[in-house]
Amino acid sequence: MADRIELKGLKVHANHGVLPHETEHGQAFSLDLVCWLDFREAAAGDDLTKTVNYAELAQLAHDVAAGTPRQLIETVASEIADTALARYPQLHAIEVTLHKPHAPIPLVFDDVAVVARRSRKARP
Structure with a gap:
């Protein structure tokens, strides 16, 4: 499978971190998402329902990242990947x-970044 959708540089202000000033004032974060899928059928039929709507995916990622403050950015990245x-x-x-x-x-x-990768093959 070689098809992918990439979303790079999605900006979000959030309150993640271990230190009190991080959770109180927040800071800028950015997100990159890479999705692997087979979108041949979507492309052949020009059908959005057969692929991933990247606008919806961006909103999902933003909502999770801007949501509940977490101490670890590993937790945030994992939650986005698992939810998607x-x-x-x-x-x-x-x-x-x-x-x-x-x-x-x-x-x-x-920069400091964490990367969470999830796949269907690895899911229980």
């Missing part, structure tokens, strides 16, 4: 990268 896989039967796999460019690290760095 459950909601879209067309998905064979999904990879969610959650970027936290303003993580509380007292060094100069560009």
